[in-house]
Amino acid sequence: MVNKALNALQEYFGYKEFRSSQNSIINSILSGKDTLAVMPTGGGKSICYQIPALLFDGITIVISPLISLMKDQVDNIKSLGISADYINSSLTYKQTQEVIENLNTDQIKLLYLAPERLQSPEFCELIRRLNISQIAVDEAHCVSQWGHDFRTSYRYISQFIRELPKRPIITGFTATATEEVRKDIVRSIELKNPEIYISSFDRENLKINVLKIGDRLGYTLNYVNENKDQSGIIYVSTRKEADNIYEKLTENNISVTRYHAGLSDKERKKNQEDFVYDRVNVMVATNAFGMGIDKSNVRFVIHYNMPKNIEGYYQEIGRAGRDGELSECILLFAPQDIITQKYLIEVGTQQPERRVSDYKKLQTMIDFVHHNGCLRKYILNYFGEETDYDDCANCSSCLSEGELTDKTVEAQKVLSCIYRMKRDFGVNTIVDVLRGSAQKKILQYKFNELSTYGIMKNYNKKDLADFINTLISHNFIALKEGEYPTVILSNNSMKVLKGQEKVVFKEVIKVKKISENNELFEILRTLRKQMATDAGVPPYFIFPDNTLKEMSLRYPLNKEQLFEISGVGQVKYDKYGEEFLGVINDYVIKNNIEVNWIEKSESKVKVTRTTKTTSNKEKTHEKTINMIKEGKGIKEIAKTRSLTINTILSHIEKYFKEGNVDILEINFDEFFTAEEEKEIILIADEFGVESIGLIKAKVSQKISYDAIRSVIIKNYGINKI
Numbered sequence: 208m209v210n211k212a213l214n215a216l217q218e219y220f221g222y223k224e225f226r227s228s229q230n231s232i233i234n235s236i237l238s239g240k241d242t243l244a245v246m247p248t249g250g251g252k253s254i255c256y257q258i259p260a261l262l263f264d265g266i267t268i269v270i271s272p273l274i275s276l277m278k279d280q281v282d283n284i285k286s287l288g289i290s291a292d293y294i295n296s297s298l299t300y301k302q303t304q305e306v307i308e309n310l311n312t313d314q315i316k317l318l319y320l321a322p323e324r325l326q327s328p329e330f331c332e333l334i335r336r337l338n339i340s341q342i343a344v345d346e347a348h349c350v351s352q353w354g355h356d357f358r359t360s361y362r363y364i365s366q367f368i369r370e371l372p373k374r375p376i377i378t379g380f381t382a383t384a385t386e387e388v389r390k391d392i393v394r395s396i397e398l399k400n401p402e403i404y405i406s407s408f409d410r411e412n413l414k415i416n417v418l419k420i421g422d423r424l425g426y427t428l429n430y431v432n433e434n435k436d437q438s439g440i441i442y443v444s445t446r447k448e449a450d451n452i453y454e455k456l457t458e459n460n461i462s463v464t465r466y467h468a469g470l471s472d473k474e475r476k477k478n479q480e481d482f483v484y485d486r487v488n489v490m491v492a493t494n495a496f497g498m499g500i501d502k503s504n505v506r507f508v509i510h511y512n513m514p515k516n517i518e519g520y521y522q523e524i525g526r527a528g529r530d531g532e533l534s535e536c537i538l539l540f541a542p543q544d545i546i547t548q549k550y551l552i553e554v555g556t557q558q559p560e561r562r563v564s565d566y567k568k569l570q571t572m573i574d575f576v577h578h579n580g581c582l583r584k585y586i587l588n589y590f591g592e593e594t595d596y597d598d599c600a601n602c603s604s605c606l607s608e609g610e611l612t613d614k615t616v617e618a619q620k621v622l623s624c625i626y627r628m629k630r631d632f633g634v635n636t637i638v639d640v641l642r643g644s645a646q647k648k649i650l651q652y653k654f655n656e657l658s659t660y661g662i663m664k665n666y667n668k669k670d671l672a673d674f675i676n677t678l679i680s681h682n683f684i685a686l687k688e689g690e691y692p693t694v695i696l697s698n699n700s701m702k703v704l705k706g707q708e709k710v711v712f713k714e715v716i717k718v719k720k721i722s723e724n725n726e727l728f729e730i731l732r733t734l735r736k737q738m739a740t741d742a743g744v745p746p747y748f749i750f751p752d753n754t755l756k757e758m759s760l761r762y763p764l765n766k767e768q769l770f771e772i773s774g775v776g777q778v779k780y781d782k783y784g785e786e787f788l789g790v791i792n793d794y795v796i797k798n799n800i801e802v803n804w805i806e807k808s809e810s811k812v813k814v815t816r817t818t819k820t821t822s823n824k825e826k827t828h829e830k831t832i833n834m835i836k837e838g839k840g841i842k843e844i845a846k847t848r849s850l851t852i853n854t855i856l857s858h859i860e861k862y863f864k865e866g867n868v869d870i871l872e873i874n875f876d877e878f879f880t881a882e883e884e885k886e887i888i889l890i891a892d893e894f895g896v897e898s899i900g901l902i903k904a905k906v907s908q909k910i911s912y913d914a915i916r917s918v919i920i921k922n923y924g925i926n927k928i
């Protein structure tokens with residue numbers, strides 16, 4: 208069974224091994240035990256029930272609350288070659304009937320169900336007759352009042368299970384780690400002596416940053432500009448803020464969309480799709496966005512405001528880097544956020560008990576923002592996980608980037624001005640006094656007579672406001688809550704004024720690119736986008752970023768090598784492999800790259816990339832040409848040299864492009880029929896022979912790349928030269 212599981216993982220998903228937590232969870236399920244798995248967002252939960260589903264006889268029912276994403280989820284699984292379907296309220300009665308009929312005849316392995324369906328006795332009656340091997344409850348925390356997404360309909364699950372003629376294996380999956388939620392799940396879905404697996408919540412590829420800077424907008428604009436080609440989410444705490452940031456980014460020509468509860472269903476759906484399909488790069492959203500979005504190439508998550516609790520925060524940043532590539536999470540804190548969150552608790556939480564719990568959680572979030580030690584450790588400890596390090600080397604505390612600068616004198620100027628103004632004012636008025644403004648209000652309060660009037664004239668208005676906001680973020684000044692927050696002095700302010708404490712800030716770290724992609728990666732990304740658009744699927748359905756990255760570093764040149772790349776399984780190879788191989792081969796030839804293929808993926812860094820222009824050694828394409836001259840056929844050469852036909856054809860192209868005029872005796876006819884040749888020539892005459900991809904898109908689907916290449920060499924290459 209275990210071997211079969213690994214085979215299924217390789218065949219369908221193209222992954223070479225299970226993550227360690229997946230191994231134990233899948234073993235437990237395969238040995239017939241009820242199982243509850245707690246894993247962080249992006250940890251790889253779905254495979255844990257999908258692989259057993261493939262190996263068990265009968266159907267696995269997946270209960271999921273994510274109705275709007277069900278179609279996508281199912282399409283994604285189908286694209287891997289697994290038969291799956293779904294039933295939820297978006298289907299008509301007739302469509303539902305059809306799905307149920309197919310279930311009996313079509314060997315469907317996975318059926319996704321919205322929990323609301325279980326409220327209908329008629330529907331349950333239909334489902335009951337199926338041969339159900341596993342019921343997987345996804346987002347299982349939805350059964351718990353204490354979870355943040357409680358769903359009444361989840362309560363029907365246990366009754367449904369009880370009434371089944373034969374009890375299947377029941378499994379639950381969640382990213383919510385608290386003990387009370389866990390207990391609720393076991394009780395509510397009636398897991399029997401379950402094996403419970405809580406995997407590490409550490410997501411090593413996520414860089415966690417907390418920044419306290421006055422100018423959040425400026426920082427965000429800079430950051431997004433610097434990372435223009437990357438996909439990212441910006442979370443804000445209110446709809447108004449979402450609209451505001453969205454507009455600012457639009458004005459700055461950023462490819463951006465938005466998502467919040469104030470938009471119509473239709474607009475939300477469209478915007479979400481634009482983001483998932485890589486039609487736009489940045490999503491500005493409230494926390495209404497993201498549940499179940501499994502777009503794997505989200506490279507950054509910015510929290511423009513501090514979220515209300517660690518659970519929500521961690522779930523939101525978990526949406527970055529699902530493909531395992533380095534990704535950045537940036538929380539931009541300002542104390543106004545605390546006021547907003549308290550307000551949201553006051554208006555949003557009715558039950559007193561719940562309110563107490565919400566305030567407690569908010570406080571933990573505030574403590575996190577002010578924590579001086581390792582931020583990752585703080586979070587993991589919060590989720591009850593011990594860490595064996597104090598320094599994760601991948602959070603803003605541990606990395607301590609940025610020069611330290613002493614701002615004590617400037618801070619004292621600001622603080623003494625606030626002290627002298629005697630009443631509570633907002634930041635802007637303090638800025639006006641410090642800059643010596645002659646506005647009516649300033650004169651009216653006689654602030655022009657203060658010794659601090661105009662002592663910070665050298666600052667411009669925005670920079671000074673940013674500086675004061677930074678002082679607030681670091682607790683050197685307090686905020687007084689009210690309709691318009693005003694600033695007041697705190698204990699810390701007094702210490703600074705008395706010279707007992709220094710104000711030392713880190714220079715704001717210059718915004719950097721998250722990662723530099725190599726040229727081949729960009730070429731493969733463009734190819735993927737084109738293929739995704741043609742197929743009407745999100746690009747990451749084709750291959751995730753990390754698969755492209757590995758291709759771009761290891762240069763697989765034939766089928767066997769491509770299969771070694773993580774994420775390339777049989778079905779994906781059949782659909783897309785040839786085209787990717789074609790592009791990689793072209794690239795390698797065009798750039799004279801000598802590839803020393805190293806079998807193990809761990810060795811990918813060892814691939815040498817050498818330019819051979821100065822070398823006297825026989826060039827790889829010359830070797831092919833010499834073999835042709837010896838009378839060898841293309842297929843034979845490909846076989847002897849362990850290269851694809853495509854590569855051999857590219858060698859011939861290259862030979863002629865170099866200006867060689869000798870006649871080679873090559874038999875191309877085995878690669879195409881006379882009709883195919885005619886069709887290719889027709890298109891090539893119209894569109895030129897520069898882009899093979901374009902020709903491929905225009906000719907009948909059955910015509911292969913090899914055919915196109917051969918026809919072109921035969922008719923446009925050799926003859927013309």
Ligand code: ADP
Nearest residue numbers: 222224225226248249250251252253501503529
């Ligand atoms: P979750 O549901 O826990 O948030 P997913 O099931 O969506 O996470 O998995 C997150 C990502 O990790 C997906 O892109 C998935 O394809 C990938 N993944 C899962 N298991 C493996 C594995 N064993 N090897 C490589 N990638 C994996």
